[in-house]
Each structure stands twice: as structure tokens, then as C-alpha cells.
Amino acid sequence: MAETKNYYRFGVTTTPGPFSEKGLENEYYLLPRIYVTYSTTLEDFAEAVKVK
16 A cells, blocks of 8 residues: 555545545545446436435
8 A cells, every 4th residue: 555655646446336435544545436338328327426
């Protein structure tokens, strides 16, 4: 993690799901991804990125 911080301010993981701040140390280096494919509809996308 320390080496990553020398070059990047945030990162992503392969863990699916939305990001929500939890106050964890280094949480900006553990940002999950929302998967979007060719079959993802606009409605599906809007639901996936909706702020909860």
C-alpha cells in the first residue's frame, strides 16, 4: 500500500458494488467497481450508479 500511495491518490478493486465512505483507513485505494456490459440497459446503469 505504501508504494501505491507514492504514485496514486486512489485505486479500484475487482470487488463488485458501489462505493460508500465508511471511514476506513486507505479506503480510496479499495474502490469497488460497477460492472457495465453491452447488455446493460440505461435503466440498469442508472440504478447501479444511483446514490443511496
